[in-house]
Amino acid sequence: MxxxxxxxxxxxxxxxxxxxxxxxxxxxxxxxxxxxxxxxxxxxxxxxxxxxxxxxxxxxxxxxxxxxxxxxxxxxxxxxxxxxxxxxxxxxxxxxxxxxxxxxxxxxxxxxxxxxxxxxxxxxxxxxxxxxxxxxxxxxxxxxxxxxxxxxxxxxxxxxxxxxxxxxxxxxxxxxxxxxxxxxxxxxxxxxxxxxxxxxxxxxxxxxxxxxxxxxxxxxLPPLDPFARKNPATIADPEERLSLIRGDVEIQSFTLPHHKQMGKVDWEDIAGPEGHLKSQGFYLYRGRRLILHGTWFGLCRQSELTKLSRVRIDIPNSMDADWKIDVKKSSAQLPPIVRDRLKKVIERIQDGSKRTYRKRGQKLVDHERLPMWHRIQSEGQIRYRPNVEHPAFADFAESLAPDLRRGFFNCIALVGASLPIETLHADMAGTAEDIVPDRVDEDTLAQAVQATLSVLLGARKDMKEIMSLMKDVDPFRSAWDDTQRIIATTLDEKEQQ
Ligand SMILES: Nc1ncnc2c1ncn2[C@@H]1O[C@H](COP(=O)(O)OP(=O)(O)O)[C@@H](O)[C@H]1O
Ligand SMILES: [Mg+2]
Missing domain, CATH: 3.30.565.10 (Histidine kinase-like ATPase, C-terminal domain)
Incomplete structure (x- = not known):
């Protein structure tokens, strides 16, 4: 008393x-x-x-x-x-x-x-x-x-x-x-x-x-679904339910489609003025009304790796006191039980995205796929090195006198060693999809196409296979129309010979 x-x-x-x-x-x-x-x-x-x-x-x-x-x-x-x-x-x-x-x-x-x-x-x-x-x-x-x-x-x-x-x-x-x-x-x-x-x-x-x-x-005003659920390429994980004394919390993770699988307008609409990197994270709804978004509540960083991950959290309004919802309903704090669960959700998301990235990495080093760059991973470090065995380089080196050949390989090695890593880091932190391979001029492309084509034909690959191999790597991938045209002319010329 x-x-x-x-x-x-x-x-x-x-x-x-x-x-x-x-x-x-x-x-x-x-x-x-x-x-x-x-x-x-x-x-x-x-x-x-x-x-x-x-x-x-x-x-x-x-x-x-x-x-x-x-x-x-x-x-x-x-x-x-x-x-x-x-x-x-x-x-x-x-x-x-x-x-x-x-x-x-x-x-x-x-x-x-x-x-x-x-x-x-x-x-x-x-x-x-x-x-x-x-x-x-x-x-x-x-x-x-x-x-x-x-x-x-x-x-x-x-x-x-x-x-x-x-x-x-x-x-x-x-x-x-x-x-x-x-x-x-x-x-x-x-x-x-x-x-x-x-x-x-x-x-x-x-x-x-x-x-x-x-x-x-x-x-x-049309609704704006931050999870792009209408897009068939969106991946929705199963819904999880956390039963607490004052009600249930529902959690569901989504992976947005890659920007190539979404129209430009939708992609930008869903990114908002802040961009995708800053819009990843938890989307907290109270009574189905969004009160907070674009934050991982300090549980992890907003990184390029998880850029397309968004997690829906639904709480009933009976939980205001536990979540410390303020008058403006624009901020909240996590109850510890929920915090632990969300940490697990994040770990799962991070594992998942690492796997996807690794898969893409493998594709890049696959010898069959003619990479211009090798990705070398050792002692916890990752290096990129130009692949001097690529037909476009090897072929040209063949035509050089031995002393010039050494100089040529040195030049290539120099390009690899001076990759502008820091600038790339900074750009990746902004809008990674704005970083694109440089365009090559017709002559450079033609030389690469012809060299590659003759190596692959020499290895007795059929045209269908050759096309599918070349289509996946740069510089051919980003100039595919021109590449196809050059292949066609090269084959025509070969036939006439
Ligand atoms: N558009 C509305 N239609 C009917 N009732 C309303 C409307 N806006 C406000 N009210 C009444 O006014 C009260 C006070 O509103 P408000 O100041 O926003 O506080 P709160 O929503 O937290 O109760 C509400 O609880 C409701 O009873
Ligand atoms: Mg009110």
């Missing part, structure tokens, strides 16, 4: 104006702020969510409309209260909210005037938080306007639903207070940048059999 100590009590009610201003700076971005408002719409059962922006007007605004359950006036007033619910109270399963702060703090992070209009059972109510008004009166009091017809976008509300309206969007104007055109440009640009975030964060709802549609100024 707590010891009773006699004490006096003093009123310490927060100073409304400063506390509410403080709510503005808890670190929301436009993306996370809009997402938080949309969370409420989804919790309210909305199927159609519309984001409508007016940026060129004298007083620009952003509106988010839904067709969810709506609120009565009493509920609306409760909803406007910062801290409207206790985060420790158990929530209904589909509820995406938590602290009873989201709508307010998300809105104030972007605007100084928040109006919520809600319609339910034929009654329409409206309430306004205006930070300038709070500052003036220093009172925790919302305004209840009688006439909603003056509220922008309120006419777009359907029979039931809610409008969240942001006015005085000072934070989005990029400092352009008087230059309306410039200001509109800045705001529009920022809004356009939120699109991908919304498509990703809510993709599961957008993909449902009865989907939630989210539109931006009349254009419906």
């Amino acid at each position: 707590q010891k009773v100590v006699s004490s006096r009590r003093a009123d310490a009610t927060p100073h409304a104006a400063s506390l509410i201003e403080g709510l503005r700076d808890i670190g929301y971005s436009l993306e996370t702020a809009i997402s938080d408002v949309i969370d409420n719409s989804i919790t309210a059962g909305a199927r159609r969510i519309r984001i409508v922006t007016e940026t060129f007007a004298e007083e620009p605004h952003i509106a988010i409309l839904d067709d969810g359950s709506g609120m009565t006036e009493e509920e609306l007033i409760a909803a406007m209260r910062p801290g409207s619910r206790n985060p420790l109270a158990s929530r209904d399963e589909p509820d995406l909210g938590r602290f009873g702060l989201g709508m307010k703090s998300a809105s104030f992070s972007q605007c100084r005037r928040l109006t919520v209009v809600s319609r339910r059972d034929g009654n329409t109510s409206a309430a306004v938080w205006d930070l300038d008004d709070v500052a003036e009166h220093n009172e925790w009091a919302v305004q209840l306007p009688d006439d909603i017809s003056q509220i922008p976008e309120a006419d777009k509300l359907g029979e039931i639903g809610t409008l969240v309206l942001w006015e005085k969007i000072d934070r989005l104007s990029g400092g352009f207070v008087h230059n309306a055109t410039k200001r509109a440009e800045v705001i529009n640009q920022r809004i356009a940048e939120t699109e991908r975030h919304l498509r990703l964060v809510f993709h599961r709802f957008m993909e449902d059999a009865k989907p939630v549609s989210i539109s931006l100024n009349g254009r419906r």
Whole structure:
């Protein structure tokens, strides 16, 4: 039992104006702020969510409309209260909210005037938080306007639903207070940048059999599945389930298709502005809403080896306390049991990718496959050395006088020894698939083709086999059309001889 100590009590009610201003700076971005408002719409059962922006007007605004359950006036007033619910109270399963702060703090992070209009059972109510008004009166009091017809976008509300309206969007104007055109440009640009975030964060709802549609100024946003599950080349591992006291955690690993197995648009869409390297990792969903992605939670590095690995983790919202989900729902910490399991998942992924890479390595050193480079692995080190026995080199060396021949082999060895390893490392860490073999000119290619062809024909290989051997190695692979043409002309010439 707590010891009773006699004490006096003093009123310490927060100073409304400063506390509410403080709510503005808890670190929301436009993306996370809009997402938080949309969370409420989804919790309210909305199927159609519309984001409508007016940026060129004298007083620009952003509106988010839904067709969810709506609120009565009493509920609306409760909803406007910062801290409207206790985060420790158990929530209904589909509820995406938590602290009873989201709508307010998300809105104030972007605007100084928040109006919520809600319609339910034929009654329409409206309430306004205006930070300038709070500052003036220093009172925790919302305004209840009688006439909603003056509220922008309120006419777009359907029979039931809610409008969240942001006015005085000072934070989005990029400092352009008087230059309306410039200001509109800045705001529009920022809004356009939120699109991908919304498509990703809510993709599961957008993909449902009865989907939630989210539109931006009349254009419906398509879902963005970070695991490219519709692509047949995506590899999905079996789902694992971890049963904990407060609910089940589901884990599933995916390997995205190689960029050659995906259209360029899809590849870039799924990579996002950060690129694939930074987008690998865990994708943590709470109540099917993506809250965190593109991190291995410090369990391993984001490396080129695991670049195409993404792991879905699903947690119910009953686990918030264990995962330390914050108000913005954009960060979380791992409970130790889950951490151990995820370590195993990562080990498996790393083993798998090493195997794939090794396979490719073997292909490279396979003698049948005429490599220009040998991959030599010894004493824990890997070296690349030009293959001087490659027909293109050997053939030419044959034609040289012995003293010139030595010089020629020296030159080749020098090229091998000065491979720009550090630059390659740096480039690999960026976008590895942008590193491509250099193009060779026609004459160089022709010499290599002719030399190779004559060696292979001499070894009595048939044309089909020769083609399949050459097709797999550079420089032929990356100039395959030209190579085929040169083969055809060479064979023609041989026939005529
Ligand atoms: N679009 C909406 N439709 C219906 N009710 C809403 C809507 N937005 C907010 N609410 C109500 O307002 C409350 C407070 O919302 P919010 O400040 O985001 O906190 P939380 O989502 O954590 O409860 C919600 O719990 C809900 O009851
Ligand atoms: Mg909320």
